[in-house]
Amino acid sequence: NAGVTQTPKFQVLKTGQSMTLQCAQDMNHNSMYWYRQDPGMGLRLIYYSASEGTTDKGEVPNGYNVSRLNKREFSLRLESAAPSQTSVYFCASSETGSGNTIYFGEGSWLTVV
């Protein structure tokens, strides 16, 4: 009954360091997403993958890269972390198509100092 699992839950990085946030879903969903959430800003889409083998930019893609490794896994990489990337990151998944429910992971709290 895992749903969407993302790791790590908490991470502190120094400016310039790189890291990868991992995400996996066990619901056989085609679409996967990475959102970031900042106070007062709601949830903003970083990248999404409508299906295995495809990725597209969302609203705030700069400073990030993604990999849709297979149908289950969708990773988010910060190549050179900046303090502006301090945020809570949510991975999510859904069936493909407009109007489907999106299921979120529990979030990854990232602090860049």
Next chain:
Amino acid sequence: GQQVMQIPQYQHVQEGEDFTTYCNSSTTLSNIQWYKQRPGGHPVFLIQLVKSGEVKKQKRLTFQFGEAKKNSSLHITATQTTDVGTYFCAETGTASKLTFGTGTRLQVTL
């Protein structure tokens, strides 16, 4: 891009009072979804509205989609402390992308 504005940003009520949050768009929405996020938690789907003028109820929660499909509301009757959290509306665009409103944070005190 699609702008989905949500008001109020924050509301503090006494337990038992009613609460309403509004979601407004400058363009016609294809559909609207509502999510609840508890403090420290992740967004959880509540409901989806698709039809113009649609009204749906879940116990004390009433969701409404405007006739012009440019606005939506969530009304909670007789709030309880378990209602505390941030409520987001979201519109599904192409390829299942959700555009979220900025959210309304609800605080309920005894």
